[in-house]
Amino acid sequence: MNSIKIAKDNKFNLTKDEQDAYQFLSQSHPEWSQYFIENVNIGRDKVTQRLVTSIHRENLVNGNDHSRILKSKDIEGLSSHRPEVLEIEFKASHKKLYAPISGKHAFNRVDVEGPFYYQSINDSIFYRVEHPNDILEWVLIEAPELDNEASDQFKDDLTNSAANMIFAISYQAYSMKDESRPLFDIIKNHDDSYLRSEQSVIEGHPLHPGAKLRKGMNSSETFKYSPEFAQPINLKIILIHHQFSRVQSLAKSYNDMMNQLFPKMYQQLQDEVKEYHDISLDDYHVMIVHPWQYDEVLARDYSKELDQHLIIKTHCTLPYYAGLSFRTLMPKAPNEDPHIKLSTNVHITGEIRTLSEQTTHNGPLVTHILNQILVNDMTFKPYASSVIDELAGIHFYNGNDQDPIQTERSEQLGTLFRTNINIHLKEKGLTSMIPSSLVAQYPYHPEPPIVSLIKLYQNHNDFTSYDEAAQAWMKDYSHALLGLVVPLLTKYGIALEAHLQNAIAHFNEDGSLNHLYVRDFEGLRIDQARLNSMGYATNQFHEKSRILTESKDSVFNKAFYSTVQNHLGELILNVVQSANQDDLEDLIWNDIANIIHQILDTITDVSNERISEIQNVIFAKSIDYKCVTTMRLEDEAHEYTYIKVNNPLHS
Numbered sequence: 001m002n003s004i005k006i007a008k009d010n011k012f013n014l015t016k017d018e019q020d021a022y023q024f025l026s027q028s029h030p031e032w033s034q035y036f037i038e039n040v041n042i043g044r045d046k047v048t049q050r051l052v053t054s055i056h057r058e059n060l061v062n063g064n065d066h067s068r069i070l071k072s073k074d075i076e077g078l079s080s081h082r083p084e085v086l087e088i089e090f091k092a093s094h095k096k097l098y099a100p101i102s103g104k105h106a107f108n109r110v111d112v113e114g115p116f117y118y119q120s121i122n123d124s125i126f127y128r129v130e131h132p133n134d135i136l137e138w139v140l141i142e143a144p145e146l147d148n149e150a151s152d153q154f155k156d157d158l159t160n161s162a163a164n165m166i167f168a169i170s171y172q173a174y175s176m177k178d179e180s181r182p183l184f185d186i187i188k189n190h191d192d193s194y195l196r197s198e199q200s201v202i203e204g205h206p207l208h209p210g211a212k213l214r215k216g217m218n219s220s221e222t223f224k225y226s227p228e229f230a231q232p233i234n235l236k237i238i239l240i241h242h243q244f245s246r247v248q249s250l251a252k253s254y255n256d257m258m259n260q261l262f263p264k265m266y267q268q269l270q271d272e273v274k275e276y277h278d279i280s281l282d283d284y285h286v287m288i289v290h291p292w293q294y295d296e297v298l299a300r301d302y303s304k305e306l307d308q309h310l311i312i313k314t315h316c317t318l319p320y321y322a323g324l325s326f327r328t329l330m331p332k333a334p335n336e337d338p339h340i341k342l343s344t345n346v347h348i349t350g351e352i353r354t355l356s357e358q359t360t361h362n363g364p365l366v367t368h369i370l371n372q373i374l375v376n377d378m379t380f381k382p383y384a385s386s387v388i389d390e391l392a393g394i395h396f397y398n399g400n401d402q403d404p405i406q407t408e409r410s411e412q413l414g415t416l417f418r419t420n421i422n423i424h425l426k427e428k429g430l431t432s433m434i435p436s437s438l439v440a441q442y443p444y445h446p447e448p449p450i451v452s453l454i455k456l457y458q459n460h461n462d463f464t465s466y467d468e469a470a471q472a473w474m475k476d477y478s479h480a481l482l483g484l485v486v487p488l489l490t491k492y493g494i495a496l497e498a499h500l501q502n503a504i505a506h507f508n509e510d511g512s513l514n515h516l517y518v519r520d521f522e523g524l525r526i527d528q529a530r531l532n533s534m535g536y537a538t539n540q541f542h543e544k545s546r547i548l549t550e551s552k553d554s555v556f557n558k559a560f561y562s563t564v565q566n567h568l569g570e571l572i573l574n575v576v577q578s579a580n581q582d583d584l585e586d587l588i589w590n591d592i593a594n595i596i597h598q599i600l601d602t603i604t605d606v607s608n609e610r611i612s613e614i615q616n617v618i619f620a621k622s623i624d625y626k627c628v629t630t631m632r633l634e635d636e637a638h639e640y641t642y643i644k645v646n647n648p649l650h651s
Helices: 016-028 030-038 040-057 132-142 149-175 183-188 193-199 219-225 254-261 263-273 291-301 303-307 357-376 405-412 435-439 449-461 466-492 528-533 552-576 584-602 608-618 628-633
Strands: 003-007 010-013 067-071 084-090 095-105 109-112 117-120 233-241 245-249 284-289 311-322 328-330 339-342 385-387 390-396 414-418 431-433 503-507 513-518 525-527 622-626 642-646
Touching (some): 016 030, 016 149, 016 219, 030 040, 040 095, 040 132, 084 132, 095 132, 109 552, 132 149, 149 628, 183 449, 193 431, 193 435, 219 291, 233 263, 233 291, 245 357, 254 390, 263 284, 263 311, 284 291, 284 339, 284 390, 291 405, 357 390, 357 405, 357 466, 390 405, 405 414, 435 503, 435 552, 466 552, 525 528, 525 552, 552 584, 552 622, 584 608
Parallel strands (some): 385 513
Antiparallel strands (some): 003 010, 233 311, 311 328, 390 414, 431 503, 503 513, 622 642
């Protein structure tokens, strides 16, 4: 490792991933490179924060059982800027970890922040935790059975995530050094507020230690393709012979849909194939490919198809920008071309982000069912919420390939087209944002956008206090979100994965919610028997569909975790950090419980038994919480692991 001096008598070593990023910046952006060095400890701490929170909340290696909340003033020799500190004892490692507490919230959540310190037992000296992998080592000493290939990969993931966290937050500090406005004002006044909001979520997933994982890309590629750097990306276009592709579309044939969505591009393709005298565009399907996938995977794994003109590279490109999810890209407003979800063999958050066959195949089918339900069922009319259509999908398919090669090759080349949110922005004065950005921050102004919106709402509506406005604002927002999710779950057995990243919110000029959209049907769950009993067939769904299940628990947990714990929970804890009264969080959760009761009371054509079944789970004293770190260490990406936590909806 290289030793880099950052302050007088203070040195630290860069990991290989950090060295790579620093060297890239030193050569290409030398002024930015200094910001990188200044943010090394901050970036590492942000990943450590997520790891420590997970260990405590998931009771990983008894991290909750062996913990105490202590007064900082009572810990001799420890200087902390917070009044309380979380102590976790790692008994086998003979270590005690000390994490300053920034907040205590519903679902047994104790938020912490750096810097983090530890003591060796029987040693009074406090040592700075330098890297999240220091703590991971203690975890593996406590549970040697977890010291395996999965934990080796997780260690690499933490190393990569920390390096990219430093990369991202240092860019924000460097590029916005002349800014002092609240982040909401920056987003609102941008010529494409929605795109700017997606690019504002610098830190990624608020709870996952792999929040900034970009394994598979070097620093140059990360800069070119990650959303926080706001670089234009030229998407590649290929043609795949219809015998080697599977397609699905919401309306018309797939090619007709492509012609409708991209008329200029389609005409260019028609002109281009004239160069091939024996080829007709009608015999091929159009596929959009991420340039990273095009460069790294296409020639390597599809050379035979390319040689035989079963796959044809074209000269056409589309100028797009990366959204928060990295592989979902969008054009800049006022362009209304579709948002596009693509396959990339890059390890992001916890998984390789290829695109499953079921995703491209089922998306339009799920859209059709949801649209029918929302149009025909009056239950949904009172709520300012709906879904974003998935218009068409395509993936490569060679029936002669044997599993697992067939699945791998199919998932490496896939494209899903989604309605552009700009189509719904026809009213004047609306600001469109991804809800993840509502809780984002940047170094030069501490106020997250959700607080700015509530203050705007307060000023326009004569509320006597921020707390009163916050409670009313959260009521409206929760009413819209839950009014879509709860009836779909209860009546139809459809669990939307409506977390912060999978929604789009339009706000009025007074800060109030105008409309909320839920998008992305890849990770939802459907109680197949229940949906079928409501008259909706699923026999056309892909044969490998993971979204169809017989497990009522998995359906409920998907809806509850993503909507209540993740989406609303994250908003609430940011709202209450600016509150004047200590009980605002409890008041908001009480409002949400009442909203759910009211929604359940208005659902028609559902048995009392089914309503009671939902009520018994949703208002139970304890509720399942998804263990994101435990799942990684146990190598259970698709088989979710849960732990019971206190439920704020219980009364």
